[in-house]
Amino acid sequence: MNIESMPTYDQSEQLAKATAGVAAFAAKRNDRWYPLDHIASDGGWINDPNGLCYFKGRYHAFYQLHPYGTQWGPMHWGHVSSADLVTWRREPLAMAPSFEAEKDGVFSGSAVVSDDGKLVIYYTGHRWRNGVNEDEGNLQEQCMAVSDDGVHFEKKGVVVPCPDDRILHFRDPKVWKQGDEWRMVFGVSTPEHKGEIWMYRSDDMVNWTFDRPIYRHPDPDVFMLECPDMFPLGDKWVICYSAMGLEPKGFQARNHNNAGYVIGSWEPGGDFHQETDFHLWDDGHNYYAPQTFQAPDGRRLVFGWMAPFTQPIPMEDDGWCGQFTLPREVTLAEDHLRTRPIREFAELDKDKRDFGPIELGVNESRDLVSDALTADIQMDIDLSSSQAERIGLELHRTPNGDHTLVCYDDQLERVVIDRHCNTYGDRGYRTAPVDKSAGSLKLRIIVDRGSIEVYVNDGLEVMSSYSFPADGPRAIRLITESGEGKAMITSLSIATPDTIWEGTGR
Ligand code: FRU
The missing domain is CATH 2.60.120.560 (Exo-inulinase; domain 1)
Known part of the structure; x- marks a missing residue:
């Protein structure tokens, strides 16, 4: 795919408008429930953590942002950063829709540092098939953006187009370096409406080839696995995802959508072998779309979105909606994962x-x-x-x-x-x-x-x-x-x- 052929436009105007949108909410925000210790936007709606990384001496957390409303809407990327994971500062908004393949939203994705020291973001460009809503499904493609300073991003266009017109969900790339190669996993709803995670590989970060479906959800009700992640922990590999369509059973999966993981083994070039049952990441009312990354000291950290899911959602009336969980350290505890607040939190x-x-x-x-x-x-x-x-x-x-x-x-x-x-x-x-x-x-x-x-x-x-x-x-x-x-x-x-x-x- 020749990414130079993708038309890109100057998005600074879109970003300036979006920044003003957030500021207008922030100016009138009611702080009665606004978090002091959790990442949230100054104003407007947020959902998934995106692009978590450590780059040039700072931790970066991006988030799905609707700058013009306190409910979900056309997605942008907001941005905060921290030197120590304890105190955070707001950064300029990172991305706004600015070319055809992402005209209805700059959806979720992840960040990696390239061998030549650039911050590279992979994310999903989103369009409605019918131009207005999800009734006829989505047209989604994996896109790339590059930054020298971790703050300003140049969009490079589509790198993984959707290969089949019958696929209605195709999103949320998570990328990592595996030996000399790059790997990407993302969520797919197959033409038969089954939730799968597909893996792609690349030598040069630009040209990506299909490797295999690395995970197929066994439950026929589960039609999409959003925000998948795949990472090594000890001598195991963890695959996690946010399942759409999972039915509640007893104490399990009580929320509208539910995020969890399975643990198993994997060798590059092979299949993933699942060795545990599915576990929820979090048993509370409000948890979804977590993303992990590796801190420079080797710790695996996870940020989740406290998804508000069910009405009434009174913070919508206060000029903001949605926050992350605390950053948590993930470790292996036999057949499941232990997640606790990063030790740095106690410094507050x-x-x-x-x-x-x-x-x-x-x-x-x-x-x-x-x-x-x-x-x-x-x-x-x-x-x-x-x-x-x-x-x-x-x-x-x-x-x-x-x-x-x-x-x-x-x-x-x-x-x-x-x-x-x-x-x-x-x-x-x-x-x-x-x-x-x-x-x-x-x-x-x-x-x-x-x-x-x-x-x-x-x-x-x-x-x-x-x-x-x-x-x-x-x-x-x-x-x-x-x-x-x-x-x-x-x-x-x-x-x-x-x-x-x-x-x-x-
Ligand atoms: C999960 C999700 C992702 C998507 C993003 C859009 O909450 O639906 O699959 O990329 O949010 O905001």
Whole structure:
């Protein structure tokens, strides 16, 4: 494919318009739920993390952005960067639709550093087949853009056109270097509407040839695997994807779309051999389209999008919508992945207070904090000497009684995040399994202005959910419910993380 033949236009005008669009929202933004510790756009809608990388001394995170609305719309790429993964600064918007193949959206993709030291982005150029909406499917092709400074990008056009007119979804390239070659995987909905991940290979980053479908989803309901990723971890390979069409079953796959992974083995030139079941990345209400990358020290890091999925989505009225999860480190834990906040996050913590150990009777409560916009909570529970049926924390507790409950539930033998006492937003609960026979339970809970992340037993399970508190101070209360006996909290501390944004009060 001769990329020089693709017409490209100066996109600076589009970017200037989009920047003004974001600024108009930012000027009127209501900050009641706007994150202090999570990446979000200044204004407008965001979805997937894109182009995560380390380039010329800085970490870069891009994101799918609709600059003219607080709901999904024509996609652009927004951009933030950080020297240390702790504090972040906003960068100029990176890409706006500017040529025919991407005229309806600059969709998701990834970034790699070329051998000659350039930042190269692969992403999906998107068009509606009928010119207006998805009713007749999408026309999608993998495109390339190159940057010398990691901030300004020159588009190079289409590098992987869609080979079959009957394919209606063909997107989200993830690229890495494998030996002397480059590999690309992306999601495909086959002409039979089956979700697959296809692999391509290239010697020169420009000419790509089809290698094989590296993964075919076994479930006939699953028609598309969005945002696939494939990476080595220890002596294994992980394939992950965001599945469209997966039906809920018991505690599993309760969200509109669900992101997870399988672990197996792979040799270049061969097939992927799956060795584990499918696991969700995150058991919360709001998690989708994660992307991983390798930090220069070798750690595999993942950022997810806290997808708002279900109406009502009240932040839409506040001038912004959508945030990432905290960056998490991914490690192998036998047949699944452990994901926990990167260690650098603790550098933000201020005013750490110790409350434990605490012994609490049944149906009792203790007020711990009267007002917290952010919190980094660590709580260990001795399950073997606790008899209370539920032991946990009411978070975002406001004077009208609204709160989100995070607790261990002994009937379920699971950790629960329960939003049924909330005025704002979608309610409902989600759960994550606990091995009660271990005798103890370790919880780390990160509270932001509009979200809660729960890390169970050092990230063996994770739950991410929006939680939109009502007006007034936001208290934290320890509670126990029902059962005969008591709750034994062996340790409990609460710190107040500072904001991640450079120049805003740090
Ligand atoms: C996943 C996704 C991707 C696509 C992008 C468009 O959330 O649908 O498949 O590239 O979002 O914004």
